[in-house]
Amino acid sequence: MLKIGDFSKLSRISIRMLRHYDEIGLLKPAEVDDFTGYRYYSEAQLPVAARIQALKSLGFGLSVIGDILEKYEDAQEMEKFLLVKRAELAGQQEELARKLQFLDSTLK
Numbered sequence: 001m002l003k004i005g006d007f008s009k010l011s012r013i014s015i016r017m018l019r020h021y022d023e024i025g026l027l028k029p030a031e032v033d034d035f036t037g038y039r040y041y042s043e044a045q046l047p048v049a050a051r052i053q054a055l056k057s058l059g060f061g062l063s064v065i066g067d068i069l070e071k072y073e074d075a076q077e078m079e080k081f082l083l084v085k086r087a088e089l090a091g092q093q094e095e096l097a098r099k100l101q102f103l104d105s106t107l108k
Helices: 004-011 015-024 043-057 062-070 075-107
Strands: 039-041
Touching: 004 015, 004 039, 004 043, 015 039, 015 062, 043 062, 062 075
Parallel strands: none
Antiparallel strands: none
C-alpha cells in the first residue's frame, strides 16, 4: 500500500486532487485508516490514475471521466466518447478560426 503522498508522486496527481477524486468517487483509495483517516492506494490503481490524467489532457470533464472509466473496457463505447470529443474540439477550432479571421480583418 502507498500513502497518499507517495501515490501522488508516482501518479503526478496532487494530494489535493486525489482527495477531491475521492470525494466525488472518481478514484477512491484502496484503504482508509479508520483511526487516522489516512488514505492508502494500491499500486494497481496507478493505471487508473494515468487514464484519468490522459482523459483530462484530452479535455474531458471529471463527471464524464467517471462515465468513461466505467465503460473503459468496451471499445465501442470508448470510440463513441472519443468521437463526441473530437466533434466538440473541431467545432471549437472552427469558432477560433472565425475569430482569428475577424481579428485579422479588423487589424487591416
